[in-house]
Amino acid sequence: MKGTTLMELRILAPTGALGAGFDADALARGLAARPDVIACDAGSTDSGPAALGSGTPKLSAQAVTRDLRLLMRARDELGVPLIIGSCGTSGRDAGVDWVASLARTIAAEEDLHAKLGLIYSDQPVQRLQDLYDAGRIQPLANAPEIDRELFQRGHTVAMMGVEPLQEALRDGCDIVLAGRASDTALFAALPHMRGADPGLTWHMAKTIECGAACAIPPSANGLLATLRDDHFDVTTLATGTRLTPRSVAAHTLYENADPYHIAEPSGVLDTTGASYEAVDERTVRVRGARYLPADGYTNKLEGAELVGYQTVIIGGVRDRVVIDALPKLLPAAERYFHDKILDVFNGRVDPAGIDIDYRLYGAGAVLTGSEPDPLTPRELGVLITVTAPDQETAHAIATFVAHASSHLPIAEYDGLVSTLAYPYSPPEMDRGALYRFTLNHVATGVTPTELFRTVTEEL
Amino acid sequence: MTTLLDYCSLVRSKNAGPFTLTFDFMCHDQAAYDALVATGFLDKHLFSTLYGADPDRILVVNHPSALAVKVSLPRPTVQGGPHDTDCYAGQQYAPLMDMEIAQT
Numbered sequence: 392m393k394g395t396t397l398m399e400l401r402i403l404a405p406t407g408a409l410g411a412g413f414d415a416d417a418l419a420r421g422l423a424a425r426p427d428v429i430a431c432d433a434g435s436t437d438s439g440p441a442a443l444g445s446g447t448p449k450l451s452a453q454a455v456t457r458d459l460r461l462l463m464r465a466r467d468e469l470g471v472p473l474i475i476g477s478c479g480t481s482g483r484d485a486g487v488d489w490v491a492s493l494a495r496t497i498a499a500e501e502d503l504h505a506k507l508g509l510i511y512s513d514q515p516v517q518r519l520q521d522l523y524d525a526g527r528i529q530p531l532a533n534a535p536e537i538d539r540e541l542f543q544r545g546h547t548v549a550m551m552g553v554e555p556l557q558e559a560l561r562d563g564c565d566i567v568l569a570g571r572a573s574d575t576a577l578f579a580a581l582p583h584m585r586g587a588d589p590g591l592t593w594h595m596a597k598t599i600e601c602g603a604a605c606a607i608p609p610s611a612n613g614l615l616a617t618l619r620d621d622h623f624d625v626t627t628l629a630t631g632t633r634l635t636p637r638s639v640a641a642h643t644l645y646e647n648a649d650p651y652h653i654a655e656p657s658g659v660l661d662t663t664g665a666s667y668e669a670v671d672e673r674t675v676r677v678r679g680a681r682y683l684p685a686d687g688y689t690n691k692l693e694g695a696e697l698v699g700y701q702t703v704i705i706g707g708v709r710d711r712v713v714i715d716a717l718p719k720l721l722p723a724a725e726r727y728f729h730d731k732i733l734d735v736f737n738g739r740v741d742p743a744g745i746d747i748d749y750r751l752y753g754a755g756a757v758l759t760g761s762e763p764d765p766l767t768p769r770e771l772g773v774l775i776t777v778t779a780p781d782q783e784t785a786h787a788i789a790t791f792v793a794h795a796s797s798h799l800p801i802a803e804y805d806g807l808v809s810t811l812a813y814p815y816s817p818p819e820m821d822r823g824a825l826y827r828f829t830l831n832h833v834a835t836g837v838t839p840t841e842l843f844r845t846v847t848e849e850l
Numbered sequence: 851m852t853t854l855l856d857y858c859s860l861v862r863s864k865n866a867g868p869f870t871l872t873f874d875f876m877c878h879d880q881a882a883y884d885a886l887v888a889t890g891f892l893d894k895h896l897f898s899t900l901y902g903a904d905p906d907r908i909l910v911v912n913h914p915s916a917l918a919v920k921v922s923l924p925r926p927t928v929q930g931g932p933h934d935t936d937c938y939a940g941q942q943y944a945p946l947m948d949m950e951i952a953q954t
Contacts, residue, residue, distance in 0.1 A: 436868055439930030439937045533869040533907070533924040640915035644874045648866040648922040650913050667915060698932055748933060757935055760926060761900050763945045778932065827931035828868040 398620050400585060401426040402578050402595065405465075405613040407602030409433035409458050409475055409490075410450035417612040417628040422465050424615050424626075429466055430577040431613075432600065433490060434477030436693060436828070437646065442480035443546060444695035444826025449480040452493060459490070460497045463566065467503050472560055474567045474577045481695075482548050482571025484513040490568050498850040505566050508559035509846045512570030514547040514692065518842075527835045528692065532648065534831035545696030545829050552656035552690070554839030556580040564847060571693060573655060574600040578616070587618055593660040594680035595623040597653055598642055605642035606632040622678040624670060636667035639675045656691070656839065658684040687835060690842050694830035699746075700782040701822040702789035704775040706796070706811035712803050713810050714754075714771050720799050721749055731791060736784075746778040747792055773811060782821055789819035852951045857886040863943040868929040871901065871939050872922040873946075883917040891951045892919050900945055901926055 403426035406413040410433065434442070438449045448455070459475075466473040479486015487509050494507065519542040522528050528537070548571040557580050559567045569577070575596035582592040598605065599614040606614070612629035627634045643650035643662050653660040664679040708714050729742040752772030755762035777792055779785035797811040797818075834842065854861055860876040875892060877883035886892070894905040903923040911920045927934040936942060 436929075437865055437938065440868070441930065535869070535928070637916055640913070641874075641876060641918055644872075644913065644916060644918055644920050646864050646866055646872070648870050648872055649909060650911060650916070650920055665915070746932065750935065757941050758945060760902060761942070761945055763900065825932065828928055831867060831869045 398585070398587065398618075400582050400587060400618045402582065402599065402616045402618065403429045403613060404431055404578060404599040404602050404616070405429060405462060406431050406458060407604055407611050408435070408450075409462075410455035411611040412454065412458065413602070413612045414629055415461065416630065418461060418465060420628045421613055421615050422469065424617075425469060426471060426615065428472050428474065428581040429462060430474040430476075431462075431602070432476045432572070432574045432577060434480040434482055434486065434571070438480065440695040440826040440828045441824070442486075443483065443548065443693060443828075444697060445824060446479070446481065446483050446485040446546070448486060448489060455490065456493050456497065459493055460501065463494065463497055463503055463505075464501060466565065467505065472565060472567065472581065474556060474569070474580065476569040476572030476574065476577045478568050478570060482512055482550075482569070483546065484511045484570060487511055487568055487570050494566065494568065495850060503850065505850045506564050507848050507850050508562065508564030508567045509848075510551065510555050510559060510567065510569040511844050511846070512548045512551055512572070512842070514549050514842065516542045519547055519692075522834050527837075528832050529689075529835050531691070531831045531833060535829065537830065537832065541694070541696070541829055545694045547692055547694040547830065549834060549842040550656070550691040550693065551843050552576045552839055553580040553583050555843040555845060557584050558840060559845055559847070560584065562845075562847060566850070570843070573691075575655060582618055588620070589682035590660070590680040591618060591621075591623050591678070593653070593655060593682050594662060594665060594677060595625070597660060598625050598639060598677065601642070601645060603627055603629060603632060604645060605638050606634055607638055608632065622676050624674050624676050626674040633672045634675045636669055636675050639677060640665070640667045656689055658682055688837055688839055689833035689835050690837055692830045692832045692834055694828065695826045696829050698825040698827050699778045699780050700785045701825050702777045702782070702785040702819050703822050704777075704789055704793045704796070704813070704818050704820070705815070706773045706775070706813045706818065708771040708773060708811060709769075711769075713799070713801060713808075714768065716801050716803070717771065717773075717799070717810070718751065718754070724795065724799070727795065728788070728792060731795075732788060735787070735791065740779075740784055744780055745784075745788060746776075747788070748776045748778070750774040750776070776822075778825060782823070786819065786821055790817075793818045852953060853949065854947055854951065856951075857882045861943050861947065863939050863941070865925070865929050865939045866922055869925055870922055871925040871942060872920065873943055875919040875921075877917045880917060883914070886919065887912055889951050889953060892921060897921055897923055901942075
């Protein structure tokens, strides 16, 4: 259709997450389509608050380097931008710097040259408190209560939309390593710059942001989206996988509260009118979604703070008498440990600041409060978790918790028995820090770029 | 006795962010989807009872293109924090599996 004004943009999502791995031949199939941009995320909150709280990535340097090397080579071969968001799992500045250091090493080893853009999303405490004081930090659904001091206690990132990414692209960056970013923004940034339909663009981005998670069977491999004036096609790249209209439609359900209304910083994707049709076994054509611009721009904020340090003890019970007795003995054990803490630490440790938690696996530990069936196991797994303000205290308490828990007084028995089978010596293991998520909020009245800062360099 | 697996090829629970628990009920086919929706089994009352959520904060959405029903509600404990037992919320659907569904 040369000579017409028809638009076609190809967006390659090579993997569901940088470091999760993908088949080299699936990537090659995507590259053969000559995509205009390659993008993927490298993080999520789905693995819990530890990455954001500690700054430590979830995946190994080896796994991330493996994927990044293939993508940097691919980008170089095609001469198109590579956009990676939520670097280092949490998208903290430390995560961006970590992936950047891996990229520098790869560039040197492979003799690759590119302009690198690093977009940082850590939020300084003063800025957050100013926003809070101005009433410009607003809760999203199911948000926890917050106060002004919260921002001092933990670490906060803002989630960027397309605009900081577009600035980096306009500035000529070949590789963009972004802090916390909306997954969809990574795929939507370039199409928006080229004037693609916003409804189709955001729906396309939502469809491919987890890679081939919506393929049958699902995998960590990639998808290719081909965005045209009034529809987009989505194609699965791994051999032996297929897409159906239903599998693509169902991806709007994934890790989302509402499949028809998906919030972005600048508005809401409305998929109510979307339709899905099969082109062939591997390709589905999608049309009909709308984008409803919001009245004002918002950036989501994510925060995590340290709760304490933990030492864990794992044991098991096989004797049915002990299995029956154990849940009834726990309240008495709690009182015993309270007094023991006062005694051992001579009043220096407040028992109220110590949490000693028994999880009885086989008897409802997985569902805790929502277990409807009274389970009576033949064998019981016991996980004891001690949480204290510091690791040394947690460990010290765990040593006598382990000792006492293996010598519980069983009323049915005359004399001492060992009530818990420990697989390890010593039984207690220091687990390190426990964090908690603190924010499910947005910053309002912001410009799309003011919460983020960009640094560029030549590789 | 009919249960969810008579209607569904996949029952899934997930986090939708750290503060929201979400369930997907993917039906075998159009007939199973229509039948499941007609039973009215997946309603706010059920999820309020099982997961302790305020019914006003429970969202139940029928998604005909995906042949799926989706239910979202406040997460009973915040993901990955103190006393959370299921960081990915991946096993929270289990109590629903064996419940008897009255047919209409």
